[in-house]
Amino acid sequence: MSSFRAKIGPSGRLVIPAAQRRELGLEVGDEVVLETSGEELRITSLKARIARVQALVRRYNPHGESLSDSLIRDRRAEAAKD
Numbered sequence: 671m672s673s674f675r676a677k678i679g680p681s682g683r684l685v686i687p688a689a690q691r692r693e694l695g696l697e698v699g700d701e702v703v704l705e706t707s708g709e710e711l712r713i714t715s716l717k718a719r720i721a722r723v724q725a726l727v728r729r730y731n732p733h734g735e736s737l738s739d740s741l742i743r744d745r746r747a748e749a750a751k752d
Contacts, residue, residue: 672689672690672693674687674689674690686713694713694715694718695715695717695718696715698719699714700716701715701716702714702715702716703715703716703719
């Protein structure tokens with residue numbers, strides 16, 4: 671983890687230095703997620719946030735089964751019982 675200092679500019683803008691943008695893989699036009707926790711602000715790339723959620727879901731679906739297909743199959747089985 672690296673630390674750096676920056677200033678809030680006009681209109682509340684914050685410039686992320688080039689070295690940190692490279693470290694995070696951020697490019698012009700990329701979307702980021704801003705998250706506050708107490709007095710801290712965390713900036714995460716949207717790509718990284720999506721990748722983290724996908725990895726979390728993969729832990730509960732180790733065989734890579736289509737979750738929508740599984741849900742449809744379960745619903746059809748329940749409906750057939752009625």
